[in-house]
Amino acid sequence: MEEIIIIPAIFIGLPWVILHYVTKWKTAATITTDDEALLEDLYSLAKRLDERMDTVERLVAHDNADFQPARIQHNKEADNVPLRELEEMLAAKKGERA
Incomplete structure (x- = not known):
């Protein structure tokens, strides 16, 4: 049984x-298309915030000669490689959709 x-x-x-x-x-x-759109929005927001931080650091450095930025330096080639890879991936993704 x-x-x-x-x-x-x-x-x-x-x-x-x-x-x-x-x-x-x-x-x-x-991941869904909504998730991809959210990631693209977050990436563009992070880029804008990075540019704003660079501007603030330049202004403070201009006013204060002793100021040493603790962040990654603006347009340092080693730091831009991952960003370039992300931008290429985003461009390829947009090319697939079109």
Whole structure:
């Protein structure tokens, strides 16, 4: 009697559970177009804030000769490489949509 329950559970129930969670994992791993738009907005906001910080640091450095900015220096080549990569990825993404 137990075999009648165990055999269908192994051949029907177990694959069903596995396939169910595989499809759940695949759908959860993707980001939506709304998420992509939000990331683009956040990236542009971060760029604007970075430019504002550069402006503030320049103004303070102009008024105070002893001021040493603690942040990353503006337009330092090593710092701009990751930004350039992000901008290229965004441009490629926009090219795919068009």
